[in-house]
Amino acid sequence: MTEISLQKSTVADDRKVRLKQAVDTVNQILLGKEQQVKLAFSCLLARGHLLIEDLPGVGKTTLAHALATVIGAHYQRIQFTSDLLPADILGVSIYRRDQEKFEFHPGPIFAELVLADEVNRATPKSQSALLEAMAEGQVTIEGDTHILPKPFIVIATQNPLDLVGTFPLPDSQLDRFLLSITLGFPAPEVERELLTAIDRAIVLKDTSALISPVDVLELNKDCQEIHISEALLDYVQALLAETRNNRWFQTGLSPRAGIALLQCCKAYAFLNDRDFVVPDDIKAIFPALARHRITVPHGMEIAVEEQISGLLNQVAIP
Amino acid sequence: MKTLSTRDLKRNAILWVIIALSVTTIPHFIDMPAILIPITLVPIAWRLLAEFRNWKPMPLIFRVFATVVAVSVLVVTYGGLMGRRAAVSLLVMMLALKLLETFSIRDARIVASLCLFLCATQFLFSQRFAMVFYIVACLLSTLIALMYLHRQEAYLPIHEAPDTGRSMFTELGFGLRLLLLAFPIGLTMFLLFPRWSSPLWGVPEAALDARSGLSNSMTPGSIQNLFMDDSPAFRATFQGSVPNNVFMYWRGPVFWDFDGQTWQSSYLSRNLPAETKPSLADAQFRYEIQMEPTEQHWIFALDYPAMVPKGTRLTMDYQLVSRRSITQLRIYPMASDPAFQDSPELKNTLLRAALETPVGYNPRTAQMMSEWRAETSSDAEIIRRALAYFNQEEFHYTLNPPLLSRHTVDEFLFETRRGFCEHYASAFTIMMRMAGIPARVVTGYQGGWYSGIGSYVLVRQSDAHAWSEVWIKGTGWTRIDPTAAVAPDRVEQGAMNSLAERRHLLDFEWLMSARNTLDLLQRGWNNWVIAFGADAQSRLFTIFGWGIFDSARLIIAMMSIIMVAGTAIFLLLPFFFRFRAAREQDAVLKLWQKFIRKLEKAGFTAKPSMGPIELGTLAGAQLEFAANRIEQITELYIRCRYSKNTDGREKLTELVRDFKPQTAA
Known part of the structure; x- marks a missing residue:
């Protein structure tokens, strides 16, 4: 009995060590973005889909690739364009004359990790094909339901909405993404390093997988053990209630967003070597969780990020 | 060193606090000794400059020094700290000095709240309707200041309130909404808070808004001064018919004794009560008088008063004299019988008093009167002749009469011939006495302005008048108005219309009629707010069936309510804060x-x-x-x-x- 549990814990420890290595590796590829990398891993551990939103050229795709590589998942990359069709994502049934029947050819969506690059450049029809798969974990084509592999994680990147030639994702579909992160320009010294060091693409090629998709599932189970206290729930509720005060946002966060917040916070605390969640975790996760789910009231000339930090500064920690 | 932190005041907040303080202070300046005004203004100006030049708060030693100097000046000026005016001036000065150290929200809030208190102290000096505008101005500016302060404080944790296009007006709107919520409580307190029929501590040092009014003596020029004053003396609301202006003689002080210069009331007239009184049943006019405070004892009624209001007495020459001086608004019902016969018989003592003339004065008048007396034995003929004399000779009714010296009547009758009602009344009375006809001078008000909207007669200080009464055997005392012989317009249309010249720079007819119309507001204010004293309150309680509450019981009741409520709150408090x-x-x-x-x-x-x-x-x-x-x-x-x-x-x-x-x- 003791031996088994001991064994169990060594396995768990090993997983955790490899997770740390994975995080460090990604940090070596994407320089100076420790916080964003931590958020991205929290999202993965919570088995949520990640949205990376920023200007072209700041490392969105690099981050997505690095994550995919260290997880060692079977991954597919879909470059979204305006002429992309749903069938290009989901797959098609083709008539086989020799067998006199239709045979399904699965599309790129049938992978453990899907990189949806520049997701807002495709038409809404194609976007919805991806987003439905994200919500259901399965796709239905011509009456047949095809189960997607487990874990199934989508990392999507998108350009800011005001760039030409984009179709903004509808609010209901944005909700499928657990976290939405931005990278921002690198700090000057980091930028100098980027300019002088070797190409990131080459670094990526040399990178090998450190954890497996199965590990992700197991790590997710480990995260469920993280304790959440009553005092913390008080704080989460206070935050959720404050988002529904219409001086901040048009509509507040839903209970589903609240559950997602706790899931993410558990993963974040796990990454920080803690077996319980503290308010600081919530404050770290909250902006990434909220920024794509809520909008600033009409007529208020203020960025949603500013509103969120204003709100966090307003709610006292009980 | 002081560092700038979020607790520092925002500019708009401190500016509004300064505005509120300035608005509140302005009326206080009118009655403050001039030397205190700069002491008050300097700190305000300093704080304003400090705001725009980012000065630091003054060092403590300097603030203490400034306070000591200011208080010393105040004590020296007033000779102590006793009395309303000194106390309020102290408050004004200290509030202004407080600005020297007002750099945090807490201090600013104290200043703004005390502005409201300072505004209330102005009621210790005046309760006129114009005060409403003052209160509104104070209230609005203070509300805006307080709103800015509270908003800044509420958003302290996040440094700054999110900007949602808020302006002074939205702040004001929010403040007014809160005020509206507080209004029922205010109204309840106004109606139910115990009121005393007399002040708890002594008599106030000076009456509120007291105008000199008619005084207990008459020298040439005394009424003429009143004539410049357009403030209301009293208002009369008639039940039924309103008498014609020509008959509206409001009786005030009656004078018997003349020393050559000044008319004074006699000892007898002050102390003898009226022997007969007009009966209420015969009274032709019934009305209610709302009288402004005068600090004198006379209350006014049309000839002859048939009622004696509570706290007053009727003298033998039918003056109504209040026991207490009129230091606050007084409302009394009155009835008058103009047909009443005043003293058909006259006692010898009074007869002598009514015939007395100062020895060695006015020889020319005495000579003329003895000539007239020699020509006729009829009193009526002499009276007629005297009035005709005023009417036919070159007499002028004017505001600017030449000065008279020793023989006032002689000089007036034969030389200057220019005068105001008191000159005529005085001269006529002396003429009558010299001709052997008992006569006396009556002062009071004549006429008034009838307000069609409010259906009441407004009598102003400028309606003050003086006339004569002569005693004719069998008829009794009879009113003779010599001014009417010179300027009949005075009696028919009021004093203003009978003068060719303007009284002062701003004496326009439209202004006068605007003021007359606006008096309706003052009257309403008097009726609904000022007149709500102990009596009115007990009447109100009677309506609700709480007639048993006199002031002593009311205090006990209030104390019990406060104690019960306080205990309840104290006991329930833990439940409110349970979470x-x-x-x-x-x-x-x-x-x-x-x-x-x-x-x-x-x-x-x-x-x-x-x-x-x-x-x-x-x-x-x-x-x-x-x-x-x-x-x-x-x-x-x-x-x-x-x-x-x-x-x-x-x-x-x-x-x-x-x-x-x-x-x-």
């Missing part, structure tokens, strides 16, 4: 709060929205010498509070107790 209390019972949280207080003493500013790790990191960075301890405590705290494993409280207690950042510094 908060439950949270505070959390011992770990208490320790954490204690820790934060210690950090704050050491100079660290904690915000309620800081997470424990964030707080620990920031505090550690600021208080480097204690960084290890801070980290230790923070680690233990989050473990105790947020993890499954909560033991370690003892250790935390110990750590927090021994944590002494301020001594290490």
